[in-house]
Amino acid sequence: MEIRMEKCKELKQKPDQKHLGFGKYMTDYMFVMDWTKDEGWKDARIVPYAPITLEPACVTLHYAQETFEGMKAYRTAEGKIQLFRPEMNAKRMINSNARLCMPEVPEDMFVEAVKALVKVEEDWVPSEPETSLYIRPFMFATESALGVHMATAYKFMVICCPVGAYYAEGINPVKILVEDELVRAVKGGTGFTKCGGNYAGSILGQVKAEKMGYSQVLWLDGEHRKYVEEVGTMNIMFKIDGEIYTAPIEGTVLPGVTRDSMIHILRDWGYKVNETRLSIDDLMKAGHDGKLEEVFGTGTAAVISPVGELRYKDDVITINDxxxxxxxxxxxxxxxxxxxxxxxxxYGWTVEVK
Structure with missing residues (x-):
């Protein structure tokens, strides 16, 4: 893929690596590539980070035909920069796009675009402990025309921002509210995709949880309101009586890269990992019986988020003190x-950016 480069007139001052927060400081450049029905993918370019100009009738603003990914670049002690399983993010975006009737970004093009931008922005990859460069590939329809249909034009972009630990206070246990009224996803829907609508629809549950003093929402399945599925921004795993339980990938749960990696490692360590439906009643009973030993969320942003308390209706359990x-x-x-x-x-999971 030929990628043209447009230089910044002036580079930004880089933030203090000890106080990066998460998602606050965008780097100097962004990757952009366009797709049209007649020409396919064209004009791959790395250009200065800047606002996007859209028509008010841009179909994405009205019908939300949009997908995205989340990944990171890491600087090793030797100064090398490496990605983590980027091909999995590429494959997941292909699946997300297929569900939303959007054109495919081929895996090799996706990875090449990410590598090219990270290489240009290598000075932005922080070196402080627990820091990394967060990478956000995303794609959206750009056609200007009202009407629900597969658009005739799309834009694929990648932006980056240096980040510290997702939780500034460290990986301390969080309190989770089990949502028993709203649902996140149903079979046949878009639950397995990484699209903005899934997250917009989850905000109300998050607001409700925060009002009650909880950090996140644990969603139940949309059909029976019975089986635990995932947390707002993470997959989730439960250690019960020495075995690991996590929701299966059956169309309503995001196939997380971190989730998959954890399952590989756990099985290598000899743990039995059950990718199966687990009812909220059985989970709460395990908590009361002392069999629920550990609970943790998994995702790119936080990596792991331990859970110290679960509340389902008026029933509350504490995990591992x-x-x-x-x-x-x-x-x-x-x-x-x-x-x-x-x-x-x-495992051969890391990919060096050279």
Missing amino acids: FKIGELTQKLYDTLTGIQWGKLEDK
Whole structure:
């Protein structure tokens, strides 16, 4: 793929790496590529980060034909920059786009675009502990025409921002509210895709949880309101009686890259991982019986988020005395060790940006 480069007239001052927060500081450049029905993908370019000009009748503003991904670049102690399983993000975007009737960004083009932008922005990849460069590939329809249909023009873009730890206070346990009225996804819907509408529809549940003093929402299935599925921005896993339980990938749960990586590692360590439906009643009973040993969310942004309390209706359980579990900590240390190059990558998951 030929990528043209347009230089910035003036580069931005980089933020203090010790106070990056998450998603606050955008880098100097962005990758942009256009698609039209007649020409396909064209004009791949890296240009200065700037506002996007859209027609008021742009179909995405009215009908939300949009998908995105989330991934990171890491700087090792030796100064190398590496990505983590970028091909999985590419494949997931292909599946998301297919569900929303959007053109495919081929896997090799997706990875090449990400690598090219990260290479240009390598000085933005932070070196402080627990920091990384967050990468946001996204795609949306640009056709100007009112009417629900597959658009005739799209834009694929990639932007980046240096980030610190997702939770500034560290990986301390959080309190989760089980949502028993609203639903996030149903079979046949878009639950398995990474599209903005899934997240917009979850905000009301999040607002409700926060008003009650909880950090996140645990969603139940949309059909029976019975089986646990995922948290607002993460997949979730439960250690019950020495075994791991997590919702299966059957169309309503996002196929998380971190989720998949954790399952690989856990099985390598000899744990039985059950990708199966787990009812909220059985989960709460396990908590009361002392069999629910650890609960943790998994995702690119936070990597792992331990859960210390679950509330379902008026029933509340505390997990592991509201402390991070031994397995949760070990998983976090292992995966981040691979990502930052501190541990051997025996899975071949990391990809160096050269």
